[in-house]
Amino acid sequence: MMTCPESRLAIDALVDGEIEREEEVLLRSHLAGCPACGRELEERRLLSETLGRAFERTRDEASPLPGERERLAERMAALPRRRAALAGRLAAAAMIVVAVGIAATAATAGRPSSEQVAVARKIREQATREAQLGRLEEEVAAELAALRAERPRESSAAMAVDAAISSIERRLAPVPPPAPAVPGTSVAISVDVNGAAVEFVQRADGTVRLAVPGRTVEAASVSELTARYADLCRRFSVEGSEGKVKVGDSAAAIDLPGRFRLHALTGTWAEDAQWEWCRDWMKRRVPEAAEMERRMKEAQERYRRAAADFALPAVSVDLERILKDVKSLTGQELRKAAERAEDRVRSLEPRVQELRDLRGRARGVRVFAETVRD
Amino acid sequence: MLAARPPAGLMETPAPFATEAELVAACKAGRRDAFDALVARFYDRIHRLAWNLAGPTPAADLAQETFLAAVKSFPNFRGDSQVGTWLVSILRNQVGLHLRGRKKWRYASLEGEGERLPAPEADETGKGVQAVLDRARELPEDLRTTLILFHVDGLKYAEIAQVLQCPVGTVRSRLFEARERLRKLCEKT
Ligand SMILES: [Zn+2]
Numbered sequence: 001m002m003t004c005p006e007s008r009l010a011i012d013a014l015v016d017g018e019i020e021r022e023e024e025v026l027l028r029s030h031l032a033g034c035p036a037c038g039r040e041l042e043e044r045r046l047l048s049e050t051l052g053r054a055f056e057r058t059r060d061e062a063s064p065l066p067g068e069r070e071r072l073a074e075r076m077a078a079l080p081r082r083r084a085a086l087a088g089r090l091a092a093a094a095m096i097v098v099a100v101g102i103a104a105t106a107a108t109a110g111r112p113s114s115e116q117v118a119v120a121r122k123i124r125e126q127a128t129r130e131a132q133l134g135r136l137e138e139e140v141a142a143e144l145a146a147l148r149a150e151r152p153r154e155s156s157a158a159m160a161v162d163a164a165i166s167s168i169e170r171r172l173a174p175v176p177p178p179a180p181a182v183p184g185t186s187v188a189i190s191v192d193v194n195g196a197a198v199e200f201v202q203r204a205d206g207t208v209r210l211a212v213p214g215r216t217v218e219a220a221s222v223s224e225l226t227a228r229y230a231d232l233c234r235r236f237s238v239e240g241s242e243g244k245v246k247v248g249d250s251a252a253a254i255d256l257p258g259r260f261r262l263h264a265l266t267g268t269w270a271e272d273a274q275w276e277w278c279r280d281w282m283k284r285r286v287p288e289a290a291e292m293e294r295r296m297k298e299a300q301e302r303y304r305r306a307a308a309d310f311a312l313p314a315v316s317v318d319l320e321r322i323l324k325d326v327k328s329l330t331g332q333e334l335r336k337a338a339e340r341a342e343d344r345v346r347s348l349e350p351r352v353q354e355l356r357d358l359r360g361r362a363r364g365v366r367v368f369a370e371t372v373r374d
Numbered sequence: 375m376l377a378a379r380p381p382a383g384l385m386e387t388p389a390p391f392a393t394e395a396e397l398v399a400a401c402k403a404g405r406r407d408a409f410d411a412l413v414a415r416f417y418d419r420i421h422r423l424a425w426n427l428a429g430p431t432p433a434a435d436l437a438q439e440t441f442l443a444a445v446k447s448f449p450n451f452r453g454d455s456q457v458g459t460w461l462v463s464i465l466r467n468q469v470g471l472h473l474r475g476r477k478k479w480r481y482a483s484l485e486g487e488g489e490r491l492p493a494p495e496a497d498e499t500g501k502g503v504q505a506v507l508d509r510a511r512e513l514p515e516d517l518r519t520t521l522i523l524f525h526v527d528g529l530k531y532a533e534i535a536q537v538l539q540c541p542v543g544t545v546r547s548r549l550f551e552a553r554e555r556l557r558k559l560c561e562k563t
Contacts, residue, residue, distance in 0.1 A: 012550050016524070018531045047553055054503040054510075055426065055525045062425035064434065069417050072438050076409050076445055173450065174443045174464055207541055218544040228516070343432060347472040 002030040007037045014041070015048050112323055119334050120323040122341040127317040129348045135313035136355035140172055143362035150369055156257065157372045160277050163260035163269070164365040168358050170267030181205050186243055186254050186262060193248040198236045200247050206266035212236050221266035241270035256280075269361070274368060275300065281372050299371045307364030310356050394457055401448050409445055416461055417441070419527065423462065426522045427469045436472060440465040455536050462527060463537045466519065473515065509559040517552035520545060 002010065010027040013019040019027065031038050112120070147165060152158050184204035191198055199211040208225050209218050210232070217232065219225035222242050226233045233239065237248045243259035245252060253259070259273045279296060286292040329337060391397035391411050400408030420440055425433035443464050444451075451460060510518060516538075523534045531549075535542045 009546065009550055012553065013531075013546060016531070016549070018546075043557075044553070047557060050503060050506055051510075051521070051525050051553070051556075054506045055522070057503060058426065058507065059422065061430075062422040062433070063418055064421040064437065068421070068434055068438070069413055072413055072417065072441055073410060075438060075442060076413075077406070079442065079445055174447045174467060216547075218541050218547070220539050220541075339431075340435065344435065347432070347435075350474040351471050 002026045004030075004034065004037060007031070007034065008040060011037065011041050011044050012048075015044050110327075112327055115334060116323065116326050116329075119329075119338045119341075120319055120326045122338050122345075123322050123326065124317050124319050126341040126344045126348075127322070128315050129345055129352065131315040131317065132313050133348060133352060133355065135315060136352065136359060137172070139313065140168070140355060140359045140362055143359060143366065144168060144172075147362060147366050147369060150366065150373075152369055152373045154372070156277070157281065157369070159257055159260050160274055160372075161365060161369050163264040164274070164361070164368075166264040167267045167269040168362055168365075171354065171358055182265070186258060187245055187252045189245060189247045189250050189252050191248050191250040193236050196236065198238075198247055200238060200245060202243065202245065202262070206242065206262050210236075210238060221262075221268050223266075223268045241272065242266055242268055244270075244273070274365075278368070278372060299368070302367050302371070303364045306367040307360040309360060309363065312352070312356070398451065398453060398457060401445075402451070404448075409441075412444070412457070413441060416458055419458065420461055420465055423522065423527055424465055424469065426526050427465070427519060428472055432472055436465060436468050439468050443468065455533070459529065459533050459536055462523070462529070466537055469519075505560060506556065509556055512559060513552055513555060517548050517555065520548040521552040521556075524549060 007027055007030045010019060010023055014024065014027060031041065144165060147161065151161055182204040185201060186204050186206075187200070187202040189198075189200045196213050200208070202208045202222060206221050207218065208220075208222055209216065210225060210229070212232065212235075215232070217225070217229050219228060222240060222245060226239065238245070240246050240251075241259075242262035243254045254262075256273060256277050259270075260277075263269050263273065275296070278299060279292075282292050282295055286295060326334070326337070391400060391408065397408060397411060397415075401412060417437065421433055421437040424436040424440070428436055440461060444461055447464075451457075455463075510521065513521065520534060520538065523529045523537060524531075529537070531542050531545045534545045538545065
């Protein structure tokens with residue numbers, strides 16, 4: 001038999017045409033005896049219709065303007081074939097003026113106004129960022145290739161390095177490939193936190209479920225859970241990383257190979273697993289405790305230094321060339337072009353940071369791999 | 375200003391790719407005519423989604439970046455989802471980057487975006503419908519995205535789960551929560 005809260009969830013699935021057969025049977029029998037949920041069904045149906053109609057009405061407004069596809073075709077044609085050389089990327093960047101939506105006509109003669117120069121600078125900044133992004137992508141790929149070539153032979157060391165590689169790769173891809181489905185459970189904790197029953201499960205495929213009284217949330221990984229539901233996790237003292245979680249006073253963890261596997265599956269990477277493994281590895285080789293600690297510190301220091309290089313690739317974009325195109329713009333077009341360039345630079349910023357971070361991590365893991373090579 | 379648009383169906387017909395598999399194979403081979411067909415088939419859809427997810431100003435850029443990224447990563451496309459769903463995943467990433475970039479800087483919401491076209495007529499139902507849309511903009515990003523993927527793009531739960539890389543159960547509970555909150559938001563006004 002279904003409870004009312006369960007029926008409410010099922011009602012949406014019914015309205016959306018996504019209900020499973022057995023569930024529908026249960027829901028219908030609940031509805032037969034529960035007028036409140038019956039009214040809810042009517043209301044949800046109405047709400048869903050209103051939503052559908054509301055979005056339908058934006059259809060025209062939300063459609064592309066004429067010329068956009070042509071502009072896209074030009075940009076696609078300008079894409080360098082396969083592995084782009086820097087020259088190709090710069091050529092594409094120089095076409096940005098076309099991309100900001102103007103058919104550039106012949107350049108007007110004469111000195112550029114200060115506004116024109118300012119706009120050209122903004123466009124150059126955008127072009128520079130885009131080229132730097134391309135270079136960063138190549139640099140991360142190169143670090144990964146090197147890391148693969150230097151991959152340690154000892155199988156457990158290789159496992160740690162492989163997990164790092166695949167977590168970096170997942171974040172490097174424009175669309176991370178879906179994680180393969182793996183049946184089973186990795187970590188399960190069922191505990192009482194301040195009088196509330198809390199249940200945490202990380203499945204073998206890395207996805208997690210946290211159930212607290214009145215609420216159940218799901219996420220693709222522990223790090224996603226603690227980021228997205230930060231308040232909830234704080235309230236019920238949930239913390240940890242993939243395969244190693246603490247809820248209230250109870251902690252559960254799987255072995256390191258298992259944790260590395262989860263890191264590889266979810267594309268997350270916790271340094272603590274890496275160092276835990278490294279400590280084990282060193283203990284077996286350096287019996288003297290003080291000496292082992294010294295070596296651990298040294299390895300961590302080297303890792304940090306390698307990972308902390310945040311320099312952006314040097315790229316130069318010709319301002320004159322952009323200025324020539326900018327001069328053909330009218331006042332309103334100029335403002336639009338500047339706005340678009342600013343907007344684009346802003347939107348690229350997080351990816352630039354992310355790639356810098358990934359490059360640092362790849363370099364750090366290379367140093368780590370060197371440390372644990374036999 | 376609203377420029378005239380050619381009526382749907384009168385666009386030039388691209389080289390025929392009878393099945394999606396043919397289109398994918400040709401795109402993987404890097405064929406220009408295949409990319410043109412890809413644009414012809416999916417550009418409107420991706421643009422509309424971008425418009426709804428991120429607002430009118432960045433919509434065109436986001437749609438374009440989506441196709442450029444797709445062209446670059448076609449070799450990695452494994453065909454375990456439909457091309458359309460894959461493009462939506464790429465768009466979703468682009469929108470994520472865009473919104474994160476904005477948050478770091480000065481814009482916090484989609485309000486005050488220039489050039490919003492005036493809403494069409496405002497009869498009674500029209501007003502109600504507009505109110506729902508306005509409230510939908512106030513939802514947290516993950517709820518709003520799920521709602522838009524369902525109602526604007528008509529994706530199935532399982533496809534949304536693919537795009538958002540989350541379990542189907544999450545899609546279901548997000549849709550529920552989005553509508554629940556919308557209803558409360560609408561009641562308040
Ligand atoms: Zn009921």
